[in-house]
Amino acid sequence: MSFPVFLTSAAVIFVLERLLPFIVIWPIFLFPVFAVILLLKSRDLNQTAGRLASTGLVFDFFSGYEFGRLTLVLLVLIFSIFLAKKVLVINPSSFLSLLIFSVLFSAEYLILLSFKFSAGELWFQLPFWFLQCLIILFIFTFVNDSRKIPHQTF
C-alpha cells in the first residue's frame, strides 16, 4: 500500500469512526482492525510500523483514554505481530488466515487498551469484530486486486 493510499484510508477511517457511532449502536473498531490487517499484510514491517505509530497519535487524542495510551498499545501490538510473523506461518494472501489473525490481534489491542475485559465481554464483542474485520478485509482485497488488473493494450 502506497503512502498516499495509506493516508487517505486512515483519514476516511478517522471520519467514519466519528460518524458511525451517531448512526449505529454497535461498537466500532475500524482503526484497530485497519492497523492489524495492514501489519499482517505488510512486507516491510519497519516502514508500516512507523507510519502506523504516527497515524496512531492522531487517533490517540480522540481515543477516550489519556493521551499516549493508544500509541503505546499500538507499539505493543506491532511487536506482537512481529513476533507472531517470526514464529507462526501467517499467509498474507490467504483470506481465512488473515481473518482469524485479525480477529485475534484486534482482541489483543482492545484488552490492552481497556484492561477491563472479562471473557464474557470478549465473546459479546466477537461478532462485531468479525464483521468489521470481514468488511475491511474485503475492501483491502478488492483494492489490491483491482490494482493488479493489467491495463488492456491494443
Added chain:
Amino acid sequence: MGLVLALIGVNRFSDNSISNLVYQILREPGIFFSRQFAKASGYGRGVFDLKNILGENRRLKDENAGLLGKLTNLSKLEKTNDLLREQLNIQPENERRLVLIKIINLTHNGAASAILVNKGAKDGIKKSMAIISGGNVLAGVVKEVFDNSARVILLDDPRSLVSVRVLGKNIVGGARGAAGRLGEVSLDLITNQENLAVDDLVTTSGFDNLPEGLLIGRVNRAELSGGNLFKAVEVKLFFEPFNHPELFVVDTLNE
C-alpha cells in the same frame, strides 16, 4: 517511532500541554461536526430503527398521559413541602449551577465510551463533576480536565462506576459500565433477596460525589442466578449521546 514516544513523554511531563493545544485548535470544528453528525443520526436511526420507533412512540404517549396526571398532584405537594420546610426551619436543598457544554468528539466503541467537551479548568470544570442532559438524566462523569476542554466518561464506559438507588425501593448498588455493552450498565451488589423488577427506575444515590436523584435508566433484566448471592441486573440507560450535542455540567454550589 522515537519522535512519537518523545511527544507522549513531553505531554505527560508538561501538564498535558500538547493535548491542551490540540483540543484548543480542534474545538470549534469538533463542535460543528458533532452537531452535524447528531443531525445525521436522527435520519440514520429513523431508517434503521423504524419499527422500534413506532412502538416507542406509542409507549411514550401512554407514559406522557400518566405523567400529566402526576404533575397536577406535584404542584400541590410542592406547596405543602415549602410550608413544612418553613415551619420546621429546614435548610433549603443545595443549589445547583448548570454550565452548558458542547460535544467536540464522541468515542463510542468496545473499549471506551467517552466524550470530549468544550469547557475546561478555565470555566471551573473539575474532575468527578456530573454531566447531565435535559430532564436531569445523568450522562457521565468528568474524568480528565484540560485548560479549555474536558474528557467525560459516559456511564456505559468500562471505567465507569456510579452508586445508584432503585426508586421507591430501599435498594442501593453500583452501576458499572461493561466493555462493548453500549447503552446499558450492570448493577452490582443486588442480592437475590432484593425485590427488584423489570422496568424499575434507577437514579443516583448521592453516596459518591454525584448529586442525588439524577435519572440513570430503567431495569431491563433482573435474573436470579442459581448458586450466586447476587442477581444479574441490567439497566438500559436513558442517555443517548447521539441525540444530545449539548449537555450540562452540574456544579453543586453549597457542597
